[in-house]
Amino acid sequence: MQCKTARPHPSRHGRLAKRRALGSESPWTEKRRQSTGSVASVKSRVTAQHVADKAGVSRSAVSRCFGDGLVSDDTRKRIEAAAEALGYRPNAIARSLTGRSTGLVALLLAEMENPHVDLVLKKLLLAIAEADKRALVIPETPRQDVTESTMHALDYQVDAIIVVGGTVSDRVVGQLRALDTPVFQFGRQLDGLGGVACDSHLGGLLGGQFLIRSGRRRIAYMTKASQTDSNQRRRAGLAAALDAAGLPLLEEHSEENSFEGGYNAATRLFARLERPDALFCFNDMFALGALQAAAAFRLRVPEDVAILGFDDIPMAAWPAFGLSSLRPNLDAQVARLMAMIAEVCDGAPPRRTVDLVVPELVIRRTAC
Amino acid sequence: MQCKTARPHPSRHGRLAKRRALGSESPWTEKRRQSTGSVASVKSRVTAQHVADKAGVSRSAVSRCFGDGLVSDDTRKRIEAAAEALGYRPNAIARSLTGRSTGLVALLLAEMENPHVDLVLKKLLLAIAEADKRALVIPETPRQDVTESTMHALDYQVDAIIVVGGTVSDRVVGQLRALDTPVFQFGRQLDGLGGVACDSHLGGLLGGQFLIRSGRRRIAYMTKASQTDSNQRRRAGLAAALDAAGLPLLEEHSEENSFEGGYNAATRLFARLERPDALFCFNDMFALGALQAAAAFRLRVPEDVAILGFDDIPMAAWPAFGLSSLRPNLDAQVARLMAMIAEVCDGAPPRRTVDLVVPELVIRRTAC
DNA sequence: CTGAAAGCGCTTACAG
DNA sequence: CTGAAAGCGCTTACAG
Numbered sequence: 200m201q202c203k204t205a206r207p208h209p210s211r212h213g214r215l216a217k218r219r220a221l222g223s224e225s226p227w228t229e230k231r232r233q234s235t236g237s238v239a240s241v242k243s244r245v246t247a248q249h250v251a252d253k254a255g256v257s258r259s260a261v262s263r264c265f266g267d268g269l270v271s272d273d274t275r276k277r278i279e280a281a282a283e284a285l286g287y288r289p290n291a292i293a294r295s296l297t298g299r300s301t302g303l304v305a306l307l308l309a310e311m312e313n314p315h316v317d318l319v320l321k322k323l324l325l326a327i328a329e330a331d332k333r334a335l336v337i338p339e340t341p342r343q344d345v346t347e348s349t350m351h352a353l354d355y356q357v358d359a360i361i362v363v364g365g366t367v368s369d370r371v372v373g374q375l376r377a378l379d380t381p382v383f384q385f386g387r388q389l390d391g392l393g394g395v396a397c398d399s400h401l402g403g404l405l406g407g408q409f410l411i412r413s414g415r416r417r418i419a420y421m422t423k424a425s426q427t428d429s430n431q432r433r434r435a436g437l438a439a440a441l442d443a444a445g446l447p448l449l450e451e452h453s454e455e456n457s458f459e460g461g462y463n464a465a466t467r468l469f470a471r472l473e474r475p476d477a478l479f480c481f482n483d484m485f486a487l488g489a490l491q492a493a494a495a496f497r498l499r500v501p502e503d504v505a506i507l508g509f510d511d512i513p514m515a516a517w518p519a520f521g522l523s524s525l526r527p528n529l530d531a532q533v534a535r536l537m538a539m540i541a542e543v544c545d546g547a548p549p550r551r552t553v554d555l556v557v558p559e560l561v562i563r564r565t566a567c
Numbered sequence: 568m569q570c571k572t573a574r575p576h577p578s579r580h581g582r583l584a585k586r587r588a589l590g591s592e593s594p595w596t597e598k599r600r601q602s603t604g605s606v607a608s609v610k611s612r613v614t615a616q617h618v619a620d621k622a623g624v625s626r627s628a629v630s631r632c633f634g635d636g637l638v639s640d641d642t643r644k645r646i647e648a649a650a651e652a653l654g655y656r657p658n659a660i661a662r663s664l665t666g667r668s669t670g671l672v673a674l675l676l677a678e679m680e681n682p683h684v685d686l687v688l689k690k691l692l693l694a695i696a697e698a699d700k701r702a703l704v705i706p707e708t709p710r711q712d713v714t715e716s717t718m719h720a721l722d723y724q725v726d727a728i729i730v731v732g733g734t735v736s737d738r739v740v741g742q743l744r745a746l747d748t749p750v751f752q753f754g755r756q757l758d759g760l761g762g763v764a765c766d767s768h769l770g771g772l773l774g775g776q777f778l779i780r781s782g783r784r785r786i787a788y789m790t791k792a793s794q795t796d797s798n799q800r801r802r803a804g805l806a807a808a809l810d811a812a813g814l815p816l817l818e819e820h821s822e823e824n825s826f827e828g829g830y831n832a833a834t835r836l837f838a839r840l841e842r843p844d845a846l847f848c849f850n851d852m853f854a855l856g857a858l859q860a861a862a863a864f865r866l867r868v869p870e871d872v873a874i875l876g877f878d879d880i881p882m883a884a885w886p887a888f889g890l891s892s893l894r895p896n897l898d899a900q901v902a903r904l905m906a907m908i909a910e911v912c913d914g915a916p917p918r919r920t921v922d923l924v925v926p927e928l929v930i931r932r933t934a935c
Numbered sequence: 936c937t938g939a940a941a942g943c944g945c946t947t948a949c950a951g
Numbered sequence: 952c953t954g955a956a957a958g959c960g961c962t963t964a965c966a967g
Binding site: 244288289290291292293295296301303306308314317320321324325328329333334335336337338340342343350351353354355356379458462487490491494514517518519 | 612656657658659660661663664669671674676682685688689692693696697701702703704705706708710711718719721722723724747826830855858859862882885886887
Binding site for chain 2: 959960961962963
């Protein structure tokens with residue numbers, strides 16, 4: 200699908216000629232007359248020159264008025280009146296060409312399955328809008344991986360790139376590091392790339408200590424089989440807590456990181472001869488699946504088995520579940536990330552380190 | 568947060584002078600030397616002129632090679648080799664300035680609470696990427712409503728605007744209609760604005776007929792208090808079915824369109840002297856809350872009360888719920904919408920009508 | 936098929 | 952404080 204604008208190519212007379220042709224006539228009127236019928240009308244085609252003509256000043260003055268603002272009160276007033284009347288807004292695209300920023304921040308979505316990502320995406324979108332920037336959101340598709348997405352983002356001269364979730368290979372990280380455009384990661388801790396993440400190791404540790412304190416002795420870590428970064432860290436944190444208490448680390452894997460995956464993995468765990476008395480799940484969806492499996496086995500939660508999740512997705516708080524979980528403190532993460540982006544926009548070199556945000560243990564019914 | 572590029576303003580010699588200065592030297596080398604230290608390096612700054620110099624052709628040739636393609640095999644080969652070596656990609660921003668499209672599609676998110684919207688957003692993002700366009704996603708914030716978001720989208724000369732969800736007033740629709748840029752609505756049926764939507768009236772009718780057929784006689788419609796378009800249509804469809812069967816339409820409202828809202832509204836319904844034997848809920852989240860309320864009242868579902876949702880969100884299929892629902896057939900909606908966008912990109916006038924997609928009744932445990 | 940030139944809408948030193 | 956001019960990186964009639 201190649202998009203071409205419907206309007207005919209503009210005639211070739213120079214700026215001066217055009218100014219004369221326009222006179223003091225409103226560009227709207229002119230546009231209507233030229234209209235080909237299909238693309239109807241108006242607005243966006245008003246340019247700084249139109250405003251300048253109407254206000255009786257130069258294009259430069261109009262530009263300054265909407266830019267650094269070095270204009271006299273009188274001209275400012277005239278320009279603003281003209282702009283208002285014409286409905287003029289500077290063309291962000293053209294503006295960015297002169298060396299200013301585009302005001303665009305690319306969001307590379309490498310993973311979209313987990314509802315946690317939905318929340319992250321929403322918060323980032325809001326934060327970007329609040330920072331008066333626009334989000335260019337590029338999902339990873341079957342045909343386009345992170346590298347490809349990055350290229351697309353670069354084509355639009357974005358001010359910064361945020362990689363959200365997903366498995367980004369070291370090779371790709373190397374490429375990203377070398378870019379002119381600052382790249383940040385959200386929710387991962389890959390070396391050499393700045394960003395923010397929940398302190399997964401600490402989360403694993405806190406969760407483990409809590410389960411131990413509440414009297415659990417046979418604690419199992421449930422996760423999908425893949426070796427993502429945050430997965431390993433959570434596991435390591437839990438292992439450290441168990442190790443300190445002289446307890447073993449049980450484990451069970453599943454292929455998919457989902458409700459069904461959690462259901463299946465927990466089912467296998469519950470079928471073991473020595474059933475675990477606590478499940479520490481890689482994330483909340485997994486935990487909810489496990490919860491469902493416990494019900495199928497007629498196990499009481501938390502009496503027979505405690506279940507602890509990670510992410511504290513909104514559903515965890517639902518009365519139907521009351522899932523205990525570790526809250527990654529998304530708002531703090533988003534705020535830190537936006538601060539980093541503000542820094543590079545102010546000309547600072549991009550950070551190369553990941554800010555870890557401390558997760559909070561949220562205790563509800565499934566583990567207490 | 569105003570972004571300024573860190574690099575110093577380029578010196579003022581004209582193109583010819585610059586060409587000479589560059590010679591056949593790679594732009595990369597030059598860039599490294601100029602580097603201020605902060606913004607490190609490389610890539611994106613390679614321009615068509617660099618490629619032209621390296622390939623020994625004109626800028627025009629390079630442009631054609633990446634554009635309509637009217638170049639000889641020989642020059643094409645040389646240009647492609649040079650571009651490859653330099654890592655050149657055309658600057659999409661600059662390219663769009665000449666009258667071509669920006670390749671940008673704006674997604675105006677007027678509502679982000681419902682998980683259904685998450686799914687819509689994901690599907691639209693994927694579809695836009697597949698159509699080889701980029702999504703500019705602009706959420707409605709406390710400070711910026713749809714009108715403001717539209718202005719921002721227009722600043723970037725997007726090819727089309729998609730308004731997703733939310734309450735868009737008639738006044739705003741008027742404004743949107745008048746735009747040069749084609750605007751489409753997703754999931755609503757406001758007059759005068761093209762788009763796609765689930766046939767809510769038909770959904771209400773189908774759901775009502777189904778409940779009646781399964782023997783229900785006291786059927787209540789549960790919804791948030793607001794009078795959104797789709798809400799009214801679903802209600803009207805249900806009312807039509809009930810009317811035809813000579814049954815009354817019970818009703819209960821809630822302020823928020825959420826799990827808690829559904830829980831509260833259902834609680835009030837169950838507390839009535841004459842308890843309804845079926846709940847038709849505005850959406851699945853509402854229905855899940857109602858399901859929870861039924862459990863609290865120790866009502867058997869579906870024996871004592873049938874519960875029917877709308878949207879068929881992924882959770883509806885979870886074994887924990889088994890929620891019967893109406894599936895809006897999102898893929899068909901997205902496909903239709905993208906086809907409309909492709910049309911206007913090919914120069915056709917934007918449609919002014921809404922394509923209705925037939926919802927499908929998905930029967931699970933809560934109503935059967 | 937190809938290059939020189941003008942133009943897209945804006946900004947920014949420069950010289951008043 | 953202000954305007955004329957050059958430039959951002961690209962495309963597109965135009966004239967070879």
